[in-house]
Amino acid sequence: MGRTVTEKILADHLVAGELRQGEEVALRIDQTLTQDATGTMAYLEFEAIGIPRVRTELSVCYVDHNLVQSDFKNADDHRFLQSVARKFGLYFSPPGNGISHQVHLERFGVPGKTLLGSDSHTPTGGGLGMLAIGAGGLDVAMAMAGKPFYLIMPKIYGIHLTGKLQPWVSARDVLLEVLRRLSVKGGVGYIMEYFGPGVAELTVTDRATITNFGAELGATTSVFPSDEQTRRFLASQGREEQWQELTADPDARYSEVMELDLATLEPLIACPSSPDNVVPVREVAGRPVVQVLVGSCTNSSIRDLTVVARTLADREISREVSFEINPGSRQVLENITARGDLLTLIHAGARVHQAGCLGCIGMGQAPPTGGISLRTFPRNFPGRSGTVGDYVYLCSPEVAVASAIHGVITDPRDLGAYPEVTLPDRVLPGDERIEKPLSEVEAAGVEIIRGPNIAPFPTFEPMPETWRGRVMLKVADNITTDHIMPAGARILPLRSNIPAISEYVFHQIHQNFAHEMRDAALEGVYGLIIGGENYGQGSSREHAALAPRYLGVQVKLVKSFARIHKANLINFGIVPLTFANPDDYDRVEQGAEVVIPGIRAALLEGSTSVTVEVNGTPVPALIDLSPRHREILAAGGLLNWAR
Numbered sequence: 001m002g003r004t005v006t007e008k009i010l011a012d013h014l015v016a017g018e019l020r021q022g023e024e025v026a027l028r029i030d031q032t033l034t035q036d037a038t039g040t041m042a043y044l045e046f047e048a049i050g051i052p053r054v055r056t057e058l059s060v061c062y063v064d065h066n067l068v069q070s071d072f073k074n075a076d077d078h079r080f081l082q083s084v085a086r087k088f089g090l091y092f093s094p095p096g097n098g099i100s101h102q103v104h105l106e107r108f109g110v111p112g113k114t115l116l117g118s119d120s121h122t123p124t125g126g127g128l129g130m131l132a133i134g135a136g137g138l139d140v141a142m143a144m145a146g147k148p149f150y151l152i153m154p155k156i157y158g159i160h161l162t163g164k165l166q167p168w169v170s171a172r173d174v175l176l177e178v179l180r181r182l183s184v185k186g187g188v189g190y191i192m193e194y195f196g197p198g199v200a201e202l203t204v205t206d207r208a209t210i211t212n213f214g215a216e217l218g219a220t221t222s223v224f225p226s227d228e229q230t231r232r233f234l235a236s237q238g239r240e241e242q243w244q245e246l247t248a249d250p251d252a253r254y255s256e257v258m259e260l261d262l263a264t265l266e267p268l269i270a271c272p273s274s275p276d277n278v279v280p281v282r283e284v285a286g287r288p289v290v291q292v293l294v295g296s297c298t299n300s301s302i303r304d305l306t307v308v309a310r311t312l313a314d315r316e317i318s319r320e321v322s323f324e325i326n327p328g329s330r331q332v333l334e335n336i337t338a339r340g341d342l343l344t345l346i347h348a349g350a351r352v353h354q355a356g357c358l359g360c361i362g363m364g365q366a367p368p369t370g371g372i373s374l375r376t377f378p379r380n381f382p383g384r385s386g387t388v389g390d391y392v393y394l395c396s397p398e399v400a401v402a403s404a405i406h407g408v409i410t411d412p413r414d415l416g417a418y419p420e421v422t423l424p425d426r427v428l429p430g431d432e433r434i435e436k437p438l439s440e441v442e443a444a445g446v447e448i449i450r451g452p453n454i455a456p457f458p459t460f461e462p463m464p465e466t467w468r469g470r471v472m473l474k475v476a477d478n479i480t481t482d483h484i485m486p487a488g489a490r491i492l493p494l495r496s497n498i499p500a501i502s503e504y505v506f507h508q509i510h511q512n513f514a515h516e517m518r519d520a521a522l523e524g525v526y527g528l529i530i531g532g533e534n535y536g537q538g539s540s541r542e543h544a545a546l547a548p549r550y551l552g553v554q555v556k557l558v559k560s561f562a563r564i565h566k567a568n569l570i571n572f573g574i575v576p577l578t579f580a581n582p583d584d585y586d587r588v589e590q591g592a593e594v595v596i597p598g599i600r601a602a603l604l605e606g607s608t609s610v611t612v613e614v615n616g617t618p619v620p621a622l623i624d625l626s627p628r629h630r631e632i633l634a635a636g637g638l639l640n641w642a643r
């Protein structure tokens with residue numbers, strides 16, 4: 001039988017298990033990436049594993065998220081990361097060099113390879129025909145140590161592309177349409193694979209926009225074939241020799257197939273406050289906007305910023321709008337400078353920032369009270385922008401620039417002729433600041449520089465025979481890791497310090513949570529959280545598991561979990577249970593006392609269910625875990641288990 005691109009890459013990297021849907025498989029990881037906000041923890045974990053040097057083909061340590069050095073903490077973290085990269089044999093991409101995913105696509109990604117990244121948008125690499133997966137820092141630390149990555153074999157969702165995008169419609173609209181059809185949980189348990197004649201019409205950076213934004217479907221990853229477009233992209237990067245063709249066999253089979261004719265798409269927009277709240281732009285046209293941000297790992301390539309600049313030639317930005325550009329990388333910035341487009345942007349009124357994540361993770365660029373902010377970013381979860389009660393819309397660079405010109409949400413087709421955009425045959429690489437790995441001899445002389453903000457890694461006890469605790473919080477459907485462990489200018493600098501950051505767990509939903517957990521701990525009471533569907537969607541941040549665990553949360557009982565968050569819970573010894581009868585969700589109240597008799601035995605003996613006694617009433621719960629997961633949970637987490 002013919003194979004998909006996904007199956008070919010998986011088969012090439014299979015270390016253990018069988019490629020049957022629902023089975024746990026172990027995969028060899030060729031490349032890893034980390035970013036600063038998850039990286040400090042990942043390297044502390046790598047140190048704890050005790051291996052002197054990374055064992056991957058290539059590992060890169062990026063600094064892109066927190067570039068606002070409001071005090072010593074952040075600057076200390078940057079120096080720590082540079083020193084660990086030197087010590088452990090990694091490439092180091094310094095602050096200002098760009099967003100991990102964009103830089104990785106440009107300088108390091110290779111078709112057919114596996115990439116594991118401590119960031120949920122790692123699937124960007126799928127645009128190059130890689131199998132690129134986001135994971136928690138500890139899973140990435142394990143991969144750097146040469147250990148396989150474990151994954152429950154997903155189903156493969158084929159998206160059959162035909163036709164060609166119309167003027168003013170772009171890659172962003174492709175995934176907005178998929179999100180409109182499938183929702184933020186429609187991709188859970190799937191790898192999305194694109195095929196069909198429409199694929200050839202999309203460049204590698206278009207494809208990367210689609211695979212990147214595909215994270216918002218909850219999918220494990222998204223993959224494009226490697227073809228002539230891929231060869232051309234790698235040649236423009238001076239890396240043509242790394243190209244190989246990789247396409248699905250004509251008789252390959254997918255679990256599901258979606259038909260998508262690119263020619264029928266129109267400009268779309270995701271309304272506040274979820275990436276799947278999608279409507280045609282014309283339905284919301286005319287609403288006044290006060291802020292327009294073009295950037296992020298989804299839409300900040302040379303193509304994206306060139307379209308914006310060329311649309312602005314002989315036009316200017318509305319004076320009611322703060323129009324800001326966050327370039328994806330130094331390469332993007334250098335090339336738009338060399339081609340003259342930067343001047344057009346500045347002249348039209350754009351505020352141009354350094355390359356990095358910036359406002360996408362709430363590091364500055366918060367919108368004003370009540371004002372609409374249009375962003376080419378992947379996420380508009382409530383409050384993520386830094387403004388409580390924000391109105392953030394997600395759209396293409398085309399919609400963004402048209403709206404910035406008119407000061408109201410605008411269908412870009414109203415602007416007339418679409419600007420001509422050709423891409424350079426050979427780009428300026430812009431990678432001179434990336435440090436190459438040191439040799440073993442050089443690395444031996446490197447001292448790791450640790451600032452006072454870097455707290456040691458907490459230790460956790462194993463799971464008891466019978467678990468006793470209390471429902472400390474009950475939350476609704478689609479809770480994001482931004483709700484559980486917010487980011488932003490006040491909290492992000494604490495990522496290397498679990499005791500300090502744990503003060504902010506669930507801060508957006510329930511300000512007193514940390515305080516109440518501490519009071520409960522004084523009584524010897526542990527915490528259980530009740531949640532709805534798709535619990536823990538969004539970011540890969542393991543802090544959303546680690547910090548609650550530090551406060552004493554040991555069990556979560558929800559309707560369903562998002563993949564990365566569930567893996568992070570297991571890694572830090574929090575038992576993920578789901579309701580056997582989703583209606584029981586309504587019967588469990590916050591504050592109830594809980595006993596789970598025989599939880600440890602249930603885990604170790606492979607039971608698929610357990611009874612949770614809530615105020616004495618039995619509530620049946622399901623345990624959906626591999627044998628390896630069960631041992632890890634009984635041990636109190638992956639580090640305990642590995643030791």
Ligand code: MIC
Pocket residue numbers: 037038065118119120121134361379487538539540541
């Ligand atoms: C995000 O977009 O939410 C982040 C910030 O990049 C996160 C990682 C983090 O929280 O550090 C992600 O997507 O994984």
Ligand code: SF4
Pocket residue numbers: 065099119121296297298356357360361377378379
């Ligand atoms: Fe950075 Fe935003 Fe991309 Fe996350 S989604 S990696 S914060 S640009």
